[in-house]
Amino acid sequence: MKNSFLGKRIRGGGYAIKGAWLLLKHEQSIQVQFVISILVCIAGWYFEITRTEWILQFFAIGLVMASEGLNTAIEAMADFVHPDFHSKIGHIKDVAAGSVFIAALIAVIIAGFIYLPYIF
Template sequence: MTKKESFAKNRIKSIGFAYKGALYLIKTEASIKVQLSIAIAVTIAGFYFEITNTEWLFQIVFIGLVMTAEGINTAIEYIADFIHPEYHKTIGHIKDISAGAVFMAAIAAIIGAMVIYFPKLF
């Protein structure tokens, strides 16, 4: 009988796998690089315009929402390509829907950024 690892050790391993996955995503996906650049830019803007704590919370949530949606979209695309490497109409729909979810998150983030920054700019 093998000894079961402790809960803490398993959580540390899980965090390591998650970190490795996030790093892989950032290194290999052009769209996440663009989104990360935008996240850095709006973070700098947040400091420059001295946004409120509430505005920071919304900005952080929007950044997290878009980055998370993109990560899930990428995972769905990888799975779809693994299952059916050649073009398939249904796989195409699945990938389009997944990309559409990222699009919706991005639109929400853009609207949120407009609510935060337009009053400071105009």
């Protein structure tokens, strides 16, 4: 069982859950996004948004938090392979941060489409 296909997949899932827990425990940006996600879910419950709007909202939350997690991993990898200042490392980190910015921008636009009609 330990080295079977299923055993390996279950172990891989365990590592992934551990990684998600580490992100939540140690990364301030993920913690902030987690709190914002909870607030947005409270807003969804308050305004009684539709099923499709919930799907879009969870998609946006997942997009932002997953890209932030990958950005964190890339930053950690960059710091590990090259702890000193280097323009290439700066470029890699900037590009990784840019992907989070794009995800966050899309999430804000989705939030606008969902909530502005309920508010105004």
